[in-house]
Amino acid sequence: MKRIISSLVIVAGLLGLAELGWAQATAKPLRPFTFILDFLPYGEYTPYFAALEKGWYKEEGLDVRILRGAGSGDTVKRIAAGQGDAGSADFSPVVAARANEDTKVKSIAVYFRETWLSIFVRTDAGINSPKDLEGKTISTTPGNAHHVLWPLYAQLAGLNGDSVKWVTMDGAAMGPALITKRVDAAPFAHVHEARLQKQAKEQGASLKRFAYKDVGMDLYALTVIAREETIARDGAALKAFLRATIRGMEYAWDPKNIEEGARFVVTRNPEVDLDAAVGAARVATLYGLTDDIKTGKAALGQFDSAKVRKSIDVYTQYLKLKRKVEAEEVYTNDLLPVKR
Incomplete structure (x- = not known):
């Protein structure tokens, strides 16, 4: 009897190992995904690093790499050149690049809803x-x-x-x-x-x-951007990235998680001062969680079409753009997980 039980245990163990090996062999590999910041990796970017450290990007099937930036305009150019799948950039250079150079890059989510x-x-x-x-x-x-x-x-x-x-x-x-x-x-x-x-x-x-x-400036600030080609060809990956990122916003901008989010940034970027990262993270909530979000008028990441058109009018007039772009040329809400 003991031999039979022992044999059954061994067989069960072998079957378990076989199932594990099969699952690992058939698991879908993570898709490499490069995200380019608009500046150095400081505390204002805690949602991205929270999603990274918590494994939420991996849950969405993405192997995300976050790169430092050198200004919004530079990030727009890098995304347009295909150096990244998505990036962080102020809305104004996105509009200016489209108007002046017909750069086919769009904002696919709002990150900061007021100018900072x-x-x-x-x-x-x-x-x-x-x-x-x-x-x-x-x-x-x-x-x-x-x-x-x-x-x-x-x-x-x-x-x-x-x-x-x-x-x-x-x-x-x-x-x-x-x-x-x-x-x-x-x-x-x-x-x-x-x-x-x-x-x-x-x-x-x-x-x-x-x-x-x-x-008196009432304009959008940071946005998530992507090439039109990526939006058309690989919209599923961008949707997955936004789902995890918005999850990161909800978590990292919660007052009780501010310091933890800052620590996530420092973990990946040891040169960043923790106190400064915490301070930046606290200020970031003022621009990410504005009244329209708190009252439920808009969902995280969602653009208001009227404010987009107002922004375009302002940029066209004061930045002396070559032409006035249509709103649909520079933004979309279609990739967001929730819209109101």
Whole structure:
């Protein structure tokens, strides 16, 4: 009897191993998927890293690789060139690229629903209002959204925008260049304030911020972008990416998960300061979870067609675009898991 039981156990074990081996052999391989940020990997991107660390991209069949960016305009060009499956970029360079160069890239989801752009200056620089920026030097990266929208900001703020001198440099050099007085001002999103203030304090300095939003800009900010060719050919992969990303938004932007999300970023990017990442993550919720999301008027990622058209009108007028694009040329809600 013991021999029979032992034999049955062995057979059952062999069958189990065989089933496991068969399942592994027949499991669908993960699809490689490259996502390009618009800037350096800081705390504002916690939803992407939460989806990565929690395994939600893998659950959707994707092997996601997140790459650093060098400005929204540069990311638009890289996505258009097929260097990534999707990317992060401000909405304005997407519209500008389509209008001026017929770049066939669309925004497929909203990430930040209000403009987060700001100009930072040292508190000891004597720059007390936007008009005081006239004649000053401002750092920038190629295709930087702040630079792209500067003519509109200058007009709304009542200053001579042509009087400033833009100094192009790597994104990682902009903060130190401002703090050490190599430039008078630097364009950063609001989410970078905690990191910048910490760096400035270490040098015995402090900074202040002029927000684009404060002069009346009501425009979309960061969006998820993809090539039209990818949308048409591989829409299923983009839908899978958005499902996991929105799951990441829901999780990482929950107040109780802010620090955990920041730690996910630091795990993948050890050079990032945790305190600064936490600060950026907290600010990010202000732009990702706006009133239209909280009240249920819109779903996460969803564009409002009227605001899209308003944005296009503003960009066409103030950025002196070659033509006015149709809304359908630059955005779609069709790949989102939920729409309201």
